[in-house]
Amino acid sequence: MTTTRFAPSPTGFLHVGNLRTALFNYMIARQNDGEFILRLDDTDPERSTEEFAAAIREDLTWLGLTWDREEKQSARLERYNAAADTLREKGRLYECFESPTELDLKRKKQLNMGKPPVYDRSALTLSEAEKDALRQDRPSHWRFKLDHERIEWKDGILGDLSIDAASVSDPVLIRGDGQFLYTLASVCDDVDYGVTHVVRGSDHVTNTATQIQIIQALGGNVPQFAHHSLLTGPSGEALSKRLGTLALRDLRDAGIEPMALLSLLARLGSSDPVELRSNIDELIAGFDLSHFGAAPTKFDVEDLKPLTKKFISNLTFEEMKDTIRAIGVPDAQAPDFWEAVRENLETRSDIGRWWKLCRDGAEPLIDEEDKDFVRDAMRLLPERPWNKETWGTWTKAVQDATGRKGRGLFMPLRKALIGQPHGPDMAKLMPHLQVVKAAQLS
Ligand code: GLU
Numbered sequence: 001m002t003t004t005r006f007a008p009s010p011t012g013f014l015h016v017g018n019l020r021t022a023l024f025n026y027m028i029a030r031q032n033d034g035e036f037i038l039r040l041d042d043t044d045p046e047r048s049t050e051e052f053a054a055a056i057r058e059d060l061t062w063l064g065l066t067w068d069r070e071e072k073q074s075a076r077l078e079r080y081n082a083a084a085d086t087l088r089e090k091g092r093l094y095e096c097f098e099s100p101t102e103l104d105l106k107r108k109k110q111l112n113m114g115k116p117p118v119y120d121r122s123a124l125t126l127s128e129a130e131k132d133a134l135r136q137d138r139p140s141h142w143r144f145k146l147d148h149e150r151i152e153w154k155d156g157i158l159g160d161l162s163i164d165a166a167s168v169s170d171p172v173l174i175r176g177d178g179q180f181l182y183t184l185a186s187v188c189d190d191v192d193y194g195v196t197h198v199v200r201g202s203d204h205v206t207n208t209a210t211q212i213q214i215i216q217a218l219g220g221n222v223p224q225f226a227h228h229s230l231l232t233g234p235s236g237e238a239l240s241k242r243l244g245t246l247a248l249r250d251l252r253d254a255g256i257e258p259m260a261l262l263s264l265l266a267r268l269g270s271s272d273p274v275e276l277r278s279n280i281d282e283l284i285a286g287f288d289l290s291h292f293g294a295a296p297t298k299f300d301v302e303d304l305k306p307l308t309k310k311f312i313s314n315l316t317f318e319e320m321k322d323t324i325r326a327i328g329v330p331d332a333q334a335p336d337f338w339e340a341v342r343e344n345l346e347t348r349s350d351i352g353r354w355w356k357l358c359r360d361g362a363e364p365l366i367d368e369e370d371k372d373f374v375r376d377a378m379r380l381l382p383e384r385p386w387n388k389e390t391w392g393t394w395t396k397a398v399q400d401a402t403g404r405k406g407r408g409l410f411m412p413l414r415k416a417l418i419g420q421p422h423g424p425d426m427a428k429l430m431p432h433l434q435v436v437k438a439a440q441l442s
Contacts, residue, residue, distance in 0.1 A: 002034030004197050006060075006067070007186065009041040010052035013247040014059045016299060017201065017231050017239065020265050024199040024228060026065045027266065027287045030280075037193055038067035042074045043185050059248040063258045064280055071193065073185045080180040083188045083218055084142065084173065092145050092217045093173065096123035097134040119143070119169035139176035144183075144214055146170050151209040156199065156226025156289045163209035171210045187211050191220030199289065202227040226289055229269055234300040246301060255347025260307035269297030276307050278314065305346065312345045320351075327352045328359075333432065340428035354424070361435030362419030370412040373402060377413055378439045391427040 004025035008018055029036035038060065042048035053072075060067065073080075087093035098106070107117040123143070126134070134140070152162040173184040190198065190211075198208075208225050215222050231239045239246070251261065259277060266283040267274045270291040277283050317324075317338045324334045341354045366374050377398045382390050399409055414426055416438040423429070 001194070002029055002032035002197060003037065003193060003195050004029040004034065004199070005037035005039045005190070005193065005195055006065075007039040007041050007189075007200075008056055009044070009047070009182075010049060010056060011044065011047040012052060013055055013249055015248065016246045016251075016261075016265065016301075019063070019248060019261065020228060020231065020268075021200055022060065022065055023262060023265055024226075024287075024289065025197070026067075027284045028197050028199065028289070029068075030284050031287065034196070035068045036066075037195070038070045039189060039193075040070070040072040040074075041182055041186065042072050043180050043182060045074065045179075048074070055249065059252075062252055063248070063262060069193075071189065073180075073189065076185070076188070077180065079188055079192070080185055083184060084180075087144065087173075087214075087217055090217060092214075093142050094124055094145055094170075095131060095140045096143055096172075097126075097131075097138055097140050098123070099138065116167060117169075118167065121145075121170065141172050141176045142174040143170040144173050144210065144217075146210060146213055151212055153208065153212060153222070153225055155205075156197070156224055157229075157292050158202070158205075158227055158294050161205065163206065165209065165213065168206060168210060171207075171214075173214075183207065183211060183214065187214045187218065187220070190223055191215055191218055194221075195223050197226070198223045199226045199228060201230055202294070203230065228292060229294055229297050231299040232296045234298055234302075236296065236298065239299065251301075251304065255308065255349055256304045257308045257311045257348075259311050260304050263307055264303055268299065269293060269295075274303075274307075276310050276314075278311070309346055312348060313343045315342070320348075323348060323351060327355050329355055336428070337432050340424050340432060344422075344424045357418060358429070358432040359434055361433070361437040362417070364417070364438035364441065365415040365419045365421075366438065367412065367415075370416075373404065374412055374416045374438060375441065376402060377416070378436075378441070381436070381439055386431045386433070388427050388431060391430045 006022040006025050008014060008022075014022070026036050028034070038057070040048070040053050040056070042053070084093055103119070106120065110117045124145075146165040146168065148166040150162050150164050152160070155161045171181075171183050173181055175181060189195070205227050208227070212222050233239050248261075259279070262280060262283055263276045264274055266287060270288075270293070272286065272288070272291055317335045320338055321334065324338060325331070329337050337355070337358075341351060344354065345351055364374070377394075380394060380397045380401060382394055395409060395413065398413070399405055402409075410426070411421060414423070415421055417426070417433060417436055418429070
C-alpha cells in the first residue's frame with residue numbers, strides 16, 4: 001500500500017512552491033491507489049492557527065487535491081513523549097543546557113577556526129551532579145545522538161545520496177520550553193501512518209539524513225525519499241521573497257484556473273512538456289518522478305495566463321451555463337453568446353465584460369482618417385434582428401459602397417462597434433450587440 005502525505009505548517013497561506021510538493025505526493029498516492037494524508041505540522045502553538053489550517057483545506061479543495069485522512073501533530077504530544085522515552089532508553093537522546101547565545105558563540109569560534117559549525121557534544125561530558133546543578137537555573141533541550149557513519153539513500157529525484165553524519169549537528173528534538181520539534185514529530189507520524197514515499201523540497205535533504213537514523217532508532221520503516229528542486233523566478237532569482245504574492249488564493253482571485261496551475265506544476269522541471277490537461281487524472285497518468293531534474297526550476301506566473309485562457313476556451317456551454325445565466329444573458333441567446341466569446345476570455349469573469357459591452361454598447365474607437373468611412377458605413381447597417389450573416393452582408397455592402405477591402409474595411413468597423421481592435425469573431429458577436437453607439441453618431 002502506497003501512502004504519501006502533504007505536511008504544511010498552518011503558519012501561512014499555501015503558495016506555488018507548496019503546491020508542487022502537495023501535487024507530487026497526491027499524484028503518487030493516486031497512481032498507486034494509495035492513501036494521501038493531509039498532515040498539519042502544528043507543533044508550534046504560537047505560529048499555527050486554525051485560520052491558516054482552514055485556508056490550506058480550502059486551497060487544496062479548490063484545486064481538487066482531495067485527501068483521504070487528516071492528522072495534526074498537536075493532537076499527538078503523548079506519542080512524541082513516548083518516542084522521546086524510547087530514544088532516551090536507547091541512549092539516543094541527551095540533555096543539553098547551552099543557551100542560544102552560547103551556541104552562537106561556539107559556532108562563531110568554529111567558523112573562525114575554519115571548522116564546520118557542528119555541535120561539539122560537550123553536554124555528553126556532563127556528570128549527573130553537574131546536570132542537576134544546571135537544571136536548577138536553566139531550561140534544558142534534548143538532542144538526538146547521531147551515529148557517526150555515512151547515511152545513504154537512493155533519492156527518487158537526486159539519485160544516490162549520502163551524508164556523513166559527523167558533518168551534521170545532533171538535531172534538537174525537544175526545545176527548552178518542552179516543545180517537540182518538527183523532526184521528531186514528523187518521524188513518528190511517518191512511521192505510525194505507514195508513509196511509504198516522502199517527496200519534499202531539496203531544502204530538506206540534510207533533515208532526511210538525520211530522520212533516517214531516528215526512524216531506525218524507533219524501529220520504523222524508512223520511506224522512499226525524493227527531493228524536488230526549489231522554484232526560482234523567471235530569471236533564476238530566489239522566489240522566497242515573492243512567495244507572498246504567489247499565494248494560491250491570490251492566483252485564484254486573479255482568475256487563474258486550477259487546471260492551469262496543476263498542468264504547469266505537475267510537469268515544470270521535468271523532461272515532459274507542459275501541456276494543458278482538462279482533468280487531474282490525465283496529469284496523474286503521465287506523471288513520473290524520475291523525469292524531474294535537480295536543477296532549480298524556473299517559474300513564471302505569466303505562464304499561467306495562456307493556460308487559463310485555453311482552459312476556459314475549451315469549456316462546454318453546459319460547464320459555463322450557470323455563470324452565463326448569472327451575468328444575465330437570456331437563456332435563448334446563451335449558447336450562441338458562449339460560442340461568440342469563448343476564445344476571448346482571459347479569465348472566467350471576463351465574460352461579464354463582454355456581456356456588458358453587448359448590452360450597453362462600447363465607446364467607439366474611430367481614427368481621424370476613418371471618420372467619414374465609418375459614418376457612411378453606419379448608414380448601411382442592416383435592420384434588426386441581426387444574425388450570424390449580418391456582419392457579412394453589411395461589410396459586403398460597405399465594400400461595394402466605399403471600395404475598401406480587407407483590413408482597411410474590417411478593422412475600422414470592428415473598432416467602431418466594440419471600441420477595440422481585438423476581440424471575438426464579429427460575425428458571431430454581432431447578433432448579440434444590442435447597442436451600437438457609433439450608429440448614434442451620424
Ligand atoms: N512542515 C514541513 C515543511 O513544510 C514538512 C516537511 C516534510 O515534508 O517533512 O517544510
